[in-house]
Amino acid sequence: MLGVETSCDETGVALLRWDPEKPGRGLLSHALFSQIALHAEYGGVVPELASRDHVRKLLPLVRQALKDAGLTPADLGGVAYTAGPGLVGALLVGASAARAMAWALGVPAIGVHHMEGHLLAPLLEDDPPAPPFVALLVSGGHSMLVEVKAIGEYRILGDTLDDAAGEAFDKTAKLMGLPYPGGPALAKLAEQGTPGKFRFSRPMVDRPGLDFSFSGLKTQVLLAWQASDKSEQTRADIARGFEEAIVDTLAIKCRRALEAAGAKRLVIAGGVGANKRLREQLAEAGAKDGFRVYFPRLQFCTDNGAMIALAGAIRLAAGQQQGDTIDVFPRWSL
Numbered sequence: 001m002l003g004v005e006t007s008c009d010e011t012g013v014a015l016l017r018w019d020p021e022k023p024g025r026g027l028l029s030h031a032l033f034s035q036i037a038l039h040a041e042y043g044g045v046v047p048e049l050a051s052r053d054h055v056r057k058l059l060p061l062v063r064q065a066l067k068d069a070g071l072t073p074a075d076l077g078g079v080a081y082t083a084g085p086g087l088v089g090a091l092l093v094g095a096s097a098a099r100a101m102a103w104a105l106g107v108p109a110i111g112v113h114h115m116e117g118h119l120l121a122p123l124l125e126d127d128p129p130a131p132p133f134v135a136l137l138v139s140g141g142h143s144m145l146v147e148v149k150a151i152g153e154y155r156i157l158g159d160t161l162d163d164a165a166g167e168a169f170d171k172t173a174k175l176m177g178l179p180y181p182g183g184p185a186l187a188k189l190a191e192q193g194t195p196g197k198f199r200f201s202r203p204m205v206d207r208p209g210l211d212f213s214f215s216g217l218k219t220q221v222l223l224a225w226q227a228s229d230k231s232e233q234t235r236a237d238i239a240r241g242f243e244e245a246i247v248d249t250l251a252i253k254c255r256r257a258l259e260a261a262g263a264k265r266l267v268i269a270g271g272v273g274a275n276k277r278l279r280e281q282l283a284e285a286g287a288k289d290g291f292r293v294y295f296p297r298l299q300f301c302t303d304n305g306a307m308i309a310l311a312g313a314i315r316l317a318a319g320q321q322q323g324d325t326i327d328v329f330p331r332w333s334l
Ligand code: KG4
Pocket: 008, 138, 139, 140, 141, 142, 165, 166, 167, 169, 170, 181, 182, 183, 184, 187, 270, 271, 272, 273, 274, 275, 276, 301, 302, 303
């Protein structure tokens, strides 16, 4: 199975040998090109530039992945691609290329949901989680708590009312003058920050429910930053306070979601899942409260082709079929 990911600013490709007994086991190769440098000077992703760069990078990456796996196109049994949600032009590049390759080779093509890819990414690791479990999906576009009763059977327990967790990281980083993409830069800076120097509120934890809201937190940071001496240490202290607030909020809601679903396994996925503090805090909470936490390896937290190959392989194996139409869904709920 070839997996193709082009929903945003990462061109990702991977090859997976399908084993029904061990779905996430057979990863043969994966290749990624990040467009970070291309978008950095604009302070965010420029959709048209993203699409054009996917056009440039996709086929060379497919060739690279085939070479690394010692395969030729004739070895492919299917092609999976991200059909949404994401940037429409970027999605269309992946969908058109994937469908064209599949059609030329006479193998099935399947469009998969980007967030299902993220959600299944921990299955690519040793000792993968078995459903039922609760998944915290935290990326640049989403902050969701999902009850996974079985693969393909999802119930959304909570969603964001405004900014996604990654978006909050990125916007907060930007307002303190950090370079794009802000999330990892802010997290790195927070390591030098003094714990507790700035304390921001944990949004929406004092009311019932599992939804998130992070835009107020961003405003609190803006006010603190504007009133500060703007020194490098203060920036690190504010970054630390912000990260503590977000991580605490996510951890509190994860606990509640596990209780609501009666689950003992928690999966963390999506770009913010790469955050060290979040990983450590949840692993500690799990050890204390008797639930187990599963993460994808860092490179499979952010966008990649491997999670798409896996999600597509699972769906094809389950008998899902699609026609030859090239359809993408920029907005698409899980
Ligand atoms: O899953 P992803 O690669 O793309 C989307 O589907 O959105 O997630 C990217 C997001 C960005 O907002 C980025 O700032 C955030 O994940 N991110 C982080 C870290 N690494 C990536 N946020 C906090 N700490 C990190 N270490």
